[in-house]
Amino acid sequence: MAKVNFTAERVASFEAAPGKTQTIYWDAKAPGLGLRVTPAGARSYIYESRLFGKTVRITIGDSRAWTLGKARTEAARLKTVIDDGKDPREQAAEQRAAHEARKVEARRKDVTLTEAWAAYIEARRSKWSDLHHRDHVTxxxxxxxxxxxxxxxxxxGPLAALMPLKLSDLSAERMGQWLADEAAQRPAxxxxxFNLLRIFAAWCESRAEYQRLIDPQAVATRLSKDALPKQAAKTDSIQREQLAAWxxxxxxxxxxxxEAYLIGLLLTGARREELAELRWDDVDFRWRSLHLKDKVEIETGRVIPLTxxxxxxLLELKRINDTPPNVRQMRSLEAKGETWRPSDWVFASKTSSGGRMAAPNSALHRVCVIAGIAPVTLHGLRRSFSSLAEWTEIPSGIKAQIMGHKPSAIAERHYNVRPLDLLRTWHDKLEAWILKEARIDFNSEQNQQGPQAVIQRPANIAKK
Known part of the structure; x- marks a missing residue:
C-alpha cells in the first residue's frame, strides 16, 4: 500500500479493506510508522523495521490515546534503538519485568507481622508440640x-501490639519500647x-518473600537484657522430707x-505434654514400658520403663476407663445420639475439648497447699525427679535417657546404647526409694503377675 502523509483527519477516516482482518496504512513522513485498522474500527499505531534480516513489528498504542505527533516521536525513538542493533521488544520485556519486580517488592515490604506470623505457624505446625503451637497462638x-x-x-497477648506493624517497621527502637512496656506488666x-520472635525472624531470613525485612538489631539479645529483669534459675522441687506430705x-x-498424672510426672521425670499425650496404645503392661513423644527425638519418641x-x-486408671457408665448415664448418651466407648487417652477428660487433660496446674497448687509445702510447678516435678535421683546414685547418662535430655558427650551420642532393661533396673530402684521416703507400703512383686493381675491400692494411700 502506498505511503500517505498522516494527518489527524486521515487517521480518523482510514477503514479496513473489505474481506481483510486488518489493514495497515503507512506514514510517508515518519519511516516505519503505520496505522493498523480492523473491521471493527479499532485503530492502533505500529512501528515496523528490520533487525538482523528479520522483520520487527511493535505496537505503539491506540490512536485515541496517542496523538500523531507523539506516535511519530515514538517511531523515531524505536528507529534509533534498532539502528543501534537492539531489539525494542526485549527492552520492553525487561521494563515490564522490572515494573513487576517493583510491584512485588512493594507488596513484600507491606507484609505485616500478622500475615507472616500466620504463614510461619502454618509452615512449622507439624514440627511443634501442641503446647508450643498454643504459645505462638496465645x-x-x-x-x-x-x-x-x-x-x-x-x-x-504480649505480641498483640506488634501484630498490625509491617515487618519493615520492626526497628530496634520500636522493639525496645515494646519490651519496656511489657516488662512492667508481665516480664516472663x-x-x-521475644525469644519466639527471634526464632521467627531467623525463619523469615530463610524465606525469599520475607528476607531482609526485619532489622537484625530489632531482635538482638541485648534488647531483652536491657529491658527485662535478669531471669533467675528456677529451683522449685519436692525435697526428700516432703515426699510423704506430698x-x-x-x-x-x-x-x-x-492424681495419676501428677504421680506420673514425679515418677517418670517426663515433660508435662509428653505425659498428657500418652495413649493406652503407648502403654505396655507386659513388658513394662511407656512410649512417650520427645522434643529431641521428634520422629521416633522415646521408650522408658514403666515402674x-x-x-x-495406670492399671487402676484403665479399669475405670474401661468400665461402662451406669444405665442412667447410658440412656442420657443415647438420647443425645452418642455411643460410649473407652477413651484412647490415658489421662482422659470429659470436659476438655481435646478429650484429654489440659490444665492440671490448679490441682497441683491445691496439693502443695494441703501438703504445706512451697508451690511447685509441673516442670518442678520433673526437676524433682532429677534431684531425687541423686539420692540413689543413678548414673547421669541413664537419668538423662529416661528424662529425654539430649546427649552432651561423644560417648553418650555414639557409643552408649542402653537397653530398656538396664534403664528399668535403675528406674525401679529410684521408685522404690521414693515410695519408702513417702511411707507408702507397696509390694512390687504383685506387679510381676502381668497385666491381668488386679493390683490393690495399699491401705495407707486409700482415698479419703
Missing amino acids: LASAGGQPKKRGKGLTEP RARLA FGAVHQLSNPVM PYFASV
Missing part, C-alpha cells in the same frame, strides 16, 4: 474472647514472646486421673 492473640475457664474476656511472658495430699484429690507402682496406678 502470645499473638488480640484477646477479647470469652474465657474457657472463669468469667470475663481474655487479655491480649515478654521474655518468652503423696498424702495427692491421694486426697477427688479426680483419679489428675511397678506407677503401673499399678
Whole structure:
C-alpha cells in the first residue's frame, strides 16, 4: 500500500479493506510508522523495521490515546534503538519485568507481622508440640474472647501490639519500647514472646518473600537484657522430707486421673505434654514400658520403663476407663445420639475439648497447699525427679535417657546404647526409694503377675 502523509483527519477516516482482518496504512513522513485498522474500527499505531534480516513489528498504542505527533516521536525513538542493533521488544520485556519486580517488592515490604506470623505457624505446625503451637497462638492473640475457664474476656497477648506493624517497621527502637512496656506488666511472658520472635525472624531470613525485612538489631539479645529483669534459675522441687506430705495430699484429690498424672510426672521425670499425650496404645503392661513423644527425638519418641507402682496406678486408671457408665448415664448418651466407648487417652477428660487433660496446674497448687509445702510447678516435678535421683546414685547418662535430655558427650551420642532393661533396673530402684521416703507400703512383686493381675491400692494411700 502506498505511503500517505498522516494527518489527524486521515487517521480518523482510514477503514479496513473489505474481506481483510486488518489493514495497515503507512506514514510517508515518519519511516516505519503505520496505522493498523480492523473491521471493527479499532485503530492502533505500529512501528515496523528490520533487525538482523528479520522483520520487527511493535505496537505503539491506540490512536485515541496517542496523538500523531507523539506516535511519530515514538517511531523515531524505536528507529534509533534498532539502528543501534537492539531489539525494542526485549527492552520492553525487561521494563515490564522490572515494573513487576517493583510491584512485588512493594507488596513484600507491606507484609505485616500478622500475615507472616500466620504463614510461619502454618509452615512449622507439624514440627511443634501442641503446647508450643498454643504459645505462638496465645502470645499473638488480640484477646477479647470469652474465657474457657472463669468469667470475663481474655487479655491480649504480649505480641498483640506488634501484630498490625509491617515487618519493615520492626526497628530496634520500636522493639525496645515494646519490651519496656511489657516488662512492667508481665516480664516472663515478654521474655518468652521475644525469644519466639527471634526464632521467627531467623525463619523469615530463610524465606525469599520475607528476607531482609526485619532489622537484625530489632531482635538482638541485648534488647531483652536491657529491658527485662535478669531471669533467675528456677529451683522449685519436692525435697526428700516432703515426699510423704506430698503423696498424702495427692491421694486426697477427688479426680483419679489428675492424681495419676501428677504421680506420673514425679515418677517418670517426663515433660508435662509428653505425659498428657500418652495413649493406652503407648502403654505396655507386659513388658513394662511407656512410649512417650520427645522434643529431641521428634520422629521416633522415646521408650522408658514403666515402674511397678506407677503401673499399678495406670492399671487402676484403665479399669475405670474401661468400665461402662451406669444405665442412667447410658440412656442420657443415647438420647443425645452418642455411643460410649473407652477413651484412647490415658489421662482422659470429659470436659476438655481435646478429650484429654489440659490444665492440671490448679490441682497441683491445691496439693502443695494441703501438703504445706512451697508451690511447685509441673516442670518442678520433673526437676524433682532429677534431684531425687541423686539420692540413689543413678548414673547421669541413664537419668538423662529416661528424662529425654539430649546427649552432651561423644560417648553418650555414639557409643552408649542402653537397653530398656538396664534403664528399668535403675528406674525401679529410684521408685522404690521414693515410695519408702513417702511411707507408702507397696509390694512390687504383685506387679510381676502381668497385666491381668488386679493390683490393690495399699491401705495407707486409700482415698479419703
